[in-house]
Structure formats: C-alpha cells, structure tokens
Amino acid sequence: MRYKILSVDDSKTVRIIIKKAFKLFDCDILEGANGVEGLAIATKETPDIILLDVTMPVMDGVEMLTKLKSDPALKSIPVIMLTAEGGKEHVLKIAKIGVRDYIVKPFKEELLVQKVGRIIDLKPITDAPAKAKSIFDPATLLVVEDKPAIFAQIKDGLKHTPWQVHGVASTGEAIDFCGRTAVDLIMISLSLPDESAFTLFRVLRTNLKTKYTPIFGLVVKTDAAAQQMAQQVGFTGIATKPIDIPELESKIAKAMNLDTSLRYFKTEGDMLIMSLPEVCTPTVINEVTNYLKSKVAEAVDSGMSKAVFDLHEVKRLDMPLIKMLLTAMQTCREVALVYSLVGNATLMADCKGYEDTRNWQFHENIEEARQNLQKQGATA
Amino acid sequence: MPDIQEIPDAVFQETITRAVQEVFKTMLSQNATHSPMTPEETKACLGLDSPHVVSTVGFIGSINGLIYLYMDVKFATQCAANMLGMSDAEITEAGEEAVNDAIGELTNMTVGTFKNQLSDKGFPCKLTIPSIMRGSNFQIESISTATRRTYRFIIAGQTLIADLLMQPPSE
Known part of the structure; x- marks a missing residue:
C-alpha cells in the first residue's frame, strides 16, 4: 500500500523540503498551502498522516486541526505539527486539541522521517535495477562475526555466486557499514559478546534503511536457547554452525525472494x-x-x-x-x-x-x- | 510578567545569536559567528546600496516586534539553493519567487526560535507571516518608541544582518 502524506504549509520551501525528505520512500506527498486547502484535500484523499504548520493565511493550522478533529470521518488521521511556534504554552494548547507529535522548525529531514516512520510503516522505494531479483544478480551480504574462520568459510563457500560478501567483527562496524551501503542480507553471529547480536538486531530494525532487510542469526547447532531467542525477537532465519553452504545459499535466496x-x-x-x-x-x-x-x-x-x-x-x-x-x-x-x-x-x-x-x-x-x-x- | 525593559541587551544578543546559529546549522549545515559592530558600522550596514533581499517576520503578544534579516542577493540565492537541494542552475531557473520563499521560511524559523526563547522567559507571543523585500537603495527606519538592536553574523564568508525592532504591548 502506498501511503499518502499531506503537507499543509504556506511555505513552498517547506513543502519542497518535505517532498525531498520522503523521496526515497514509497509514499505520495499531497500539498495544501493553508487550512482550507488542507481540509479539502484531507476530505477528498483521506491521507494516512498530516504534517501541519500553524501560522498560515486564510485558515491557520490551529483552526484546521480543530475542524479536522470535529469531523468524524477525519478525526482519526494522525497529525504532526511542523511549526516555528514552539513556546511551551503554545505546544500544550495545541496538544490538547489532539496531535500525535510536534516538530519545531528548524528541523532535520532525518527527524521528520523518523517521526513519521513511527506512525506509518514507511518503506523504502524498491529500486528494481539495484535489487537482486534472480539468483544470477549481484547482491551485497554482510556477515557480522568476530571469528575470522567462520567469515572465511562463508565467503569462500559463496564465491561461485554473484554476491559480494563483506565481513565486520563488531556491531559498531556493522552499523557504519549499513549506513553507507545498501545491504541485501545480514548475518549476525549470536555469540558476539554481551548478547550484542540482539542489540544490533533491534538497532537495524529501527533504522529505515535496514528495517526490512533479511537478518540471519549464525549460531552453533546445539545452542537451542540462542536459536529460540533469535526466533522470538524476529530474526528472518537461522544458519547453524558448522555452516552447510548449499543450505545457507538456498536460505539466502529464499529470504531475498530471489528467482532460483x-x-x-x-x-x-x-x-x-x-x-x-x-x-x-x-x-x-x-x-x-x-x-x-x-x-x-x-x-x-x-x-x-x-x-x-x-x-x-x-x-x-x-x-x-x-x-x-x-x-x-x-x-x-x-x-x-x-x-x-x-x-x-x-x-x-x-x-x-x-x-x-x-x-x-x-x-x-x-x-x-x-x-x-x-x-x-x-x-x- | 517581567518587564521587557528589565531584560539586559546581552540576553537579546544571546537569544538572536542562538536562533541564527541553530537555524543555519540545522537547515544549511553552516556555522554562524556573531561579529560585533561599531555604531558607524551599524549605521552603514542598514543603508543598502547594492541588491539585497530583506525578509521580516513579526511577533505579537506580550512583546511586539519585528526582526529583519538582510542578505545580499548572491548569499540569499546560495541559501535558497542549499535549503531546497538545488544546483545553481536550478535555483536560477526557479527564479526570485523561490529564493524569496526560502528566505521567508529561513526568517520564519529564525524569528520563531528567537520568539520561543522569549515565550519560555515569560513573554508569550505569536508569529506573523513573513514578508520579503528586494531592492538596492533603501533604508528601513523604526518608529521612535521602538527599541532597535542590530547584529551582524558571518556565515561561510558572507554577511547576515539581524535587525530587531521591539516595543512593549500598548496599554
């Protein structure tokens, strides 16, 4: 489902910045330049979320919000106020009318995406040429493993595939890597110190870039407790050590939804x-x-x-x-x-x-x- | 409510400096440095003799005032391009209207940040809608009852003037 985000702001600049912020996500941005336009678009399109300015000509954001909340058909649409009006009293007054969040300008695009992402399930646009679709397409795999022998075994075992296998030894390096590279699948050793594999999993799942990336847990076959825990927190799959390469390859292909x-x-x-x-x-x-x-x-x-x-x-x-x-x-x-x-x-x-x-x-x-x-x- | 006259000049300077720095850092990833001026320099910087964009947003409430931001056309165009993620060619094609709107929003954010700090100090007020002026040979004068404070900031080698005109609410 393609989400609809309604931006109501008299500043075209802000509307352009909002469009820019969400251009990598699978959503449509609708625009209104004041409260009257905003209400009309909300009624016609029923957006999934509204980003609303306060100070606008014709009808300001407070009046639009009040009308929105008194309309049974529209009152459930979540609203984030995006405004330069940030005095405590003002924020409290608007919060009473009913808003899901409040962003005071100036704002970073990342913050806006993060706050909207908490309300609607934003998904990155599928970049068809870059994403592997068939078993013969290139893909980027990341192995987070502090034991070089395991990484070498995986890299060597998959060398006949068109996949690039990268290895890092710590969670920090993994986060950095995922920040700069589009990763198609991640394998995390569940035996990293201090249960950091699970912390890393949670961090990756809160990051919009890796929210939907398949993540495998690498674990010793006999460690049933770690396998169970990985399944409970939502790891996409488990690959057991010693690594069975054909089985791993097949699991990877399945997790990446590749045509084999x-x-x-x-x-x-x-x-x-x-x-x-x-x-x-x-x-x-x-x-x-x-x-x-x-x-x-x-x-x-x-x-x-x-x-x-x-x-x-x-x-x-x-x-x-x-x-x-x-x-x-x-x-x-x-x-x-x-x-x-x-x-x-x-x-x-x-x-x-x-x-x-x-x-x-x-x-x-x-x-x-x-x-x-x-x-x-x-x-x- | 505290009396506006009791607020020392240093507080206004600190408040506007924080506002300019926060807005330029957040929206344009640029550092702004306050550059104090002599009275002669202040007088000279308010008398414009080259193409400038001057944008203003007011605040109304327990303090009434206006803040003008002055920047030359080249700097204003650079700021707008940076804010909108456009190249020089794209912002030129988008025209003066796009630059005016971006500078208006930049001013709205700066005055909003300034005003929000005043509100939290016990002077609640609301913002007005931005107005933009362009010209080469003009000077903005304040009415006699207004208090005027002018500050200069250096941002990426360019000059931004913030001109604060304030007066207490009429009885």
Whole structure:
C-alpha cells in the first residue's frame, strides 16, 4: 500500500523540503498551502498522516486541526505539527486539541522521517535495477562475526555466486557499514559478546534503511536457547554452525525472494529444458517442484511443445527424485507437452531397480533428445 | 510578567545569536559567528546600496516586534539553493519567487526560535507571516518608541544582518 502524506504549509520551501525528505520512500506527498486547502484535500484523499504548520493565511493550522478533529470521518488521521511556534504554552494548547507529535522548525529531514516512520510503516522505494531479483544478480551480504574462520568459510563457500560478501567483527562496524551501503542480507553471529547480536538486531530494525532487510542469526547447532531467542525477537532465519553452504545459499535466496528457477529451467528454441544438479537435496526437489507447473505453463503459453529432463549430472536416484520426475511427466502430459530424458549410465542402471522407472528411456545428450522429439512430432 | 525593559541587551544578543546559529546549522549545515559592530558600522550596514533581499517576520503578544534579516542577493540565492537541494542552475531557473520563499521560511524559523526563547522567559507571543523585500537603495527606519538592536553574523564568508525592532504591548 502506498501511503499518502499531506503537507499543509504556506511555505513552498517547506513543502519542497518535505517532498525531498520522503523521496526515497514509497509514499505520495499531497500539498495544501493553508487550512482550507488542507481540509479539502484531507476530505477528498483521506491521507494516512498530516504534517501541519500553524501560522498560515486564510485558515491557520490551529483552526484546521480543530475542524479536522470535529469531523468524524477525519478525526482519526494522525497529525504532526511542523511549526516555528514552539513556546511551551503554545505546544500544550495545541496538544490538547489532539496531535500525535510536534516538530519545531528548524528541523532535520532525518527527524521528520523518523517521526513519521513511527506512525506509518514507511518503506523504502524498491529500486528494481539495484535489487537482486534472480539468483544470477549481484547482491551485497554482510556477515557480522568476530571469528575470522567462520567469515572465511562463508565467503569462500559463496564465491561461485554473484554476491559480494563483506565481513565486520563488531556491531559498531556493522552499523557504519549499513549506513553507507545498501545491504541485501545480514548475518549476525549470536555469540558476539554481551548478547550484542540482539542489540544490533533491534538497532537495524529501527533504522529505515535496514528495517526490512533479511537478518540471519549464525549460531552453533546445539545452542537451542540462542536459536529460540533469535526466533522470538524476529530474526528472518537461522544458519547453524558448522555452516552447510548449499543450505545457507538456498536460505539466502529464499529470504531475498530471489528467482532460483533459472538454475533448473531454461528454454532453447521450441524446447523447455529442466536440468537437475549432481546432488538432488530435499531443498532442490522442493524448489523444482514449486516452479514446475508455472514453468511448464509458461512454455506452453509461449508456443513450446517439447520438454527435456536433463539428468546427465545426477549421481543417484532416490524416491523423492523419482516422485518429482513422475510429477513433472504428468504435468507435461496434462498440457500435451512431449518430453524426453537425458541421463548417464549410473542413472540408467538405477532406474532398472524401481518398478516406476524400469521402462524409462534415456538419451545421451540434449541434442539426441531433441532429434527424438522432432521425430515424434513428425510421426504424430 | 517581567518587564521587557528589565531584560539586559546581552540576553537579546544571546537569544538572536542562538536562533541564527541553530537555524543555519540545522537547515544549511553552516556555522554562524556573531561579529560585533561599531555604531558607524551599524549605521552603514542598514543603508543598502547594492541588491539585497530583506525578509521580516513579526511577533505579537506580550512583546511586539519585528526582526529583519538582510542578505545580499548572491548569499540569499546560495541559501535558497542549499535549503531546497538545488544546483545553481536550478535555483536560477526557479527564479526570485523561490529564493524569496526560502528566505521567508529561513526568517520564519529564525524569528520563531528567537520568539520561543522569549515565550519560555515569560513573554508569550505569536508569529506573523513573513514578508520579503528586494531592492538596492533603501533604508528601513523604526518608529521612535521602538527599541532597535542590530547584529551582524558571518556565515561561510558572507554577511547576515539581524535587525530587531521591539516595543512593549500598548496599554
């Protein structure tokens, strides 16, 4: 939902400063130059918050606030007074009419954003080109860990990804880093001294730049208490030490909402190709299953009539994999997509051992599979 | 309520200095330094002979007064550009109206900060709406019953004059 912020001030300068302050956030700024305009806009647009000056021509802020609070349809709109009128008596008088906060000019834009952010759930504008969307897009990860070996393990383990992994050893360095860099995901060691991981988590969640950034807790597998505490305070996920890199990579992709389908699905000419990796972990099976229907539907929708299941890298056949392949075949049959299998000698031998797979026919490579599918098409 | 005549000059100087410093630091990230003037310098700085922007905001209540801020057009334009986050070219394109509005708001904030300190000292009053004047050859004179205090500030090598005209409320 895009929030509406109504700025009522006779000074165009103040209205420009307010627009500037919120330009990085997902909200619309509405403007009125006096109380009459402010009330009209409030009635028409029902803003989520009003920033109201006091001294204005035509109708001043106190009169507008009084009218607003006496209108049943508008009285619940939170109002922040933003005014040069800051004498104690004056503030008390206005507070009695009903305002959520009071900012005395001069003001820093950061203070304004912070106070508004306490009332409405301000979200930074999604900067599409800068944000990672697919598993092949660059992203910035921050590891807050005082043990260099763990950081090195994560950095080394993720070096095949396009992600930049940065490491800091303390909470102060982490806050500084997040202040100057847009971070896509943060991993914090829960064993930092004095439970500072939890303090850092809270600081990051109150900062608008990192309010929605996924944060993982890094913790020893056996430390159930720390894991429970992290879940209670709202960490996005937990990565246990010793680090299982494929599992961590998968969790990161999920937390950053990355499209991982390109790992498994691609199209070549009029063919959809589903490729499976050497080791089909439950995570892989789960991901492929989740993408399967939509990818097949997309292929058919764009005029494709053939599919190849490329299993030449797969080292071992097991029941979850068989089940997933049977689902894939069924899905293709439902939309009249003809398919072929590509495999290796081990896999072919494994297939003979199961009732459901003993009759599967494999090709040695994708080209051979393609030719077979073309023949099938010609015969049909 | 205390008597305005009993407030020493030093308090007004301290109050306006704090107001100017706070506003320029917060809105423009610039430091303002009070630069005392001789009577001759004071007289000279109020007689304008080059293009200036003069902005004023009044306060009405237990003290009635006006504060004028004087700045030359170049400094006023720089302040406006800084405040609005505009480049030199953008502020030039935005025109005199944008500069006037920004300087009016800067004055509103300065006088507001000054007035709020007076209110908290027991002199409650309200602000008026800013007025802006531009010109090259003019002098603002006060009425005989008003008390006039003039202060000079140096901000980023430029001069800002704050001219306080005050009188007690009429009986």
